[in-house]
Amino acid sequence: TLASTNGHKVHVWSRRGSKTLAEVLEGAEIILSAVSMKGVRDVVSGLKSLSLSPEIIFVTATKGLDPQTTCTPSQIWQEAFPHHPIVVLSGPNLSAEIQQKLPAATVVASSVISAAEDVQLVLSSHRFRVYTNTDTLGVELGGTLKNVIAIAAGVCDGLQLGTNAKAALVTRGLTEMVRIGLHWGGKQETFYGLSGLGDLLATCNSPLSRNYQVGYQLACGKTLTEILAHLQGTAEGINTTKVLMQRSKQQNISTPITEQVYRLLQGEVTPRQALEELMLRDIKPEYH
Numbered sequence: 183t184l185a186s187t188n189g190h191k192v193h194v195w196s197r198r199g200s201k202t203l204a205e206v207l208e209g210a211e212i213i214l215s216a217v218s219m220k221g222v223r224d225v226v227s228g229l230k231s232l233s234l235s236p237e238i239i240f241v242t243a244t245k246g247l248d249p250q251t252t253c254t255p256s257q258i259w260q261e262a263f264p265h266h267p268i269v270v271l272s273g274p275n276l277s278a279e280i281q282q283k284l285p286a287a288t289v290v291a292s293s294v295i296s297a298a299e300d301v302q303l304v305l306s307s308h309r310f311r312v313y314t315n316t317d318t319l320g321v322e323l324g325g326t327l328k329n330v331i332a333i334a335a336g337v338c339d340g341l342q343l344g345t346n347a348k349a350a351l352v353t354r355g356l357t358e359m360v361r362i363g364l365h366w367g368g369k370q371e372t373f374y375g376l377s378g379l380g381d382l383l384a385t386c387n388s389p390l391s392r393n394y395q396v397g398y399q400l401a402c403g404k405t406l407t408e409i410l411a412h413l414q415g416t417a418e419g420i421n422t423t424k425v426l427m428q429r430s431k432q433q434n435i436s437t438p439i440t441e442q443v444y445r446l447l448q449g450e451v452t453p454r455q456a457l458e459e460l461m462l463r464d465i466k467p468e469y470h
């Protein structure tokens with residue numbers, strides 16, 4: 183919608199639609215992928231089998247981690263298309279609000295800055311403010327890691343733990359995101375921007391967030407199976423938590439909130455037990 187409002191021709195492909203990828207992509211200059219993490223490799227291989235113009239810019243909006251390799255979506259795209267610019271689109275962008283034409287801002291990040299600027303131009307308008315960034319990985323990790331904290335924030339609200347608890351959780355959640363992000367190669371300041379703190383605030387405070395909903399409903403006593411049976415769309419944080427646990431253990435990164443979200447999703451602890459575990463950890467300085 184944002185691109186077509188700016189006068190660009192937009193063609194949408196879906197695996198359930200009647201047109202083939204090749205038909206939809208004829209003459210395309212920018213290809214924007216917004217499939218969930220589980221579909222990224224299929225879509226990438228579908229595109230690889232086509233002969234695409236070398237000028238094409240790929241934009242990825244997926245917020246997740248590959249379970250097999252722990253790679254981010256943009257790393258999968260870049261590996262498959264090493265000579266094309268890859269742009270990450272990420273920010274506090276709850277789609278229902280954007281559909282209602284409410285104002286929002288986002289970030290487009292790429293190592294090829296001209297490609298990020300092209301995408302910025304295509305999407306920018308008086309109700310959608312687009313910033314560029316060169317820290318592709320940091321921008322992508324902000325949107326991905328915050329989903330885990332959004333599940334915890336939903337639990338916090340579902341248990342009615344109060345405003346102080348929520349502020350503490352979100353702030354320590356950001357510390358955890360920064361710790362992981364720096365270890366993996368993102369820049370600290372990126373996590374304090376729209377794609378980090380910005381998206382964290384949006385998803386930790388909105389019932390529109392699927393990840394928040396998962397946590398909220400778990401705290402209200404539903405099982406994960408019951409929640410997923412009725413959830414509209416994908417809560418990427420569930421898969422991300424698993425991948426993150428595996429990778430942070432291997433790399434010895436301290437991720438206490440992720441660990442409790444993981445144990446909760448596995449059914450190993452109740453929401454109240456997860457809270458106790460977090461509160462009774464060894465006391466320590468705020469920064470170290």
Ligand SMILES: NC(=O)C1=CN([C@@H]2O[C@H](COP(=O)(O)OP(=O)(O)OC[C@H]3O[C@@H](n4cnc5c(N)ncnc54)[C@H](O)[C@@H]3O)[C@@H](O)[C@H]2O)C=CC1
Pocket residue numbers: 196197216217218219220221222224225242243244245246271272273274275276277325414415416418
């Ligand atoms: N960059 C941003 O600002 C935002 C990004 N997201 C992310 O975008 C992604 C999609 O989110 P939603 O549309 O809400 O999820 P959704 O679950 O509603 O849609 C996922 C789409 O992926 C498609 N898909 C899944 N597997 C596929 C496959 N093998 N082949 C082809 N298509 C496949 C599904 O058919 C569906 O259309 C998620 O990773 C989400 O975290 C969500 C909101 C904002």
Ligand SMILES: O=C(CO)COP(=O)(O)O
Pocket residue numbers: 245273274275276277325329332381384385390391392393394416417418
């Ligand atoms: O990432 C989002 C908004 O920026 C969407 O959040 P959910 O995936 O939790 O719905």
